[in-house]
Amino acid sequence: MRSTLEREDFSRRLMEALARVGDDGSSPTRLAREFNRRYPGAPVTLHASRKWLNGEALPAQDKLRVLAEWLGVTPEWLRFGDSGDVRGTQRQAREAGQAVDFELARELGALSPAHREAVRALVKALRQGEASVRGGKAKRGKA
Structure with a gap:
């Protein structure tokens, strides 16, 4: 009980x-x-x-x-x-x-090596894009 x-x-x-x-x-x-x-x-x-x-x-x-x-x-x-x-x-x-x-990590692990590299390149490009957007906002804020 x-x-x-x-x-x-x-x-x-x-x-x-x-x-x-x-x-x-x-x-x-x-x-x-x-x-x-x-x-x-x-x-x-x-x-x-x-x-x-x-x-x-x-x-x-x-x-x-x-x-x-x-x-x-x-x-x-x-x-x-x-x-x-x-x-x-x-x-x-x-x-x-x-x-x-972790679910995403499992799904990425199931991809072929070539597709994992493509995803890695995409993520890198997205992160660089975010960094440049943040950098642009910081520069505008200083003016």
């Missing part, structure tokens, strides 16, 4: 944290996709994310840490609900938007 309540409480806190980042928690597909972008291990299934949302299962500790980091809460609060500070550290919140997209 206690484990059922723990899973349901976790689900409620997960939905609350998702709402804070603009997700209503109604889509296990969206949860799995966004989680897998941030998780370096084997991707979670739609079935697993549905179980988290419905209070049928708890994620493993490594997955819980990734969820908490993404959602800007502490792992303790997400799992147990008794942490004094619902929000994660400011560093966690700041870094959440800069997380590595």
Whole structure:
């Protein structure tokens, strides 16, 4: 009985944290996709994310840490609900938007070497373009 309540409480806190980042928690597909972008291990299934949302299962500790980091809460609060500070550290919140997209990395790894080089060249060009735009704004601001 206690484990059922723990899973349901976790689900409620997960939905609350998702709402804070603009997700209503109604889509296990969206949860799995966004989680897998941030998780370096084997991707979670739609079935697993549905179980988290419905209070049928708890994620493993490594997955819980990734969820908490993404959602800007502490792992303790997400799992147990008794942490004094619902929000994660400011560093966690700041870094959440800069997380590595592991799903993209897996997809890039599946490309042929020639296509990976093409993507690398494209990314380099995009970064140079962004740098020149930022540089142009800085020069205009000094005038």
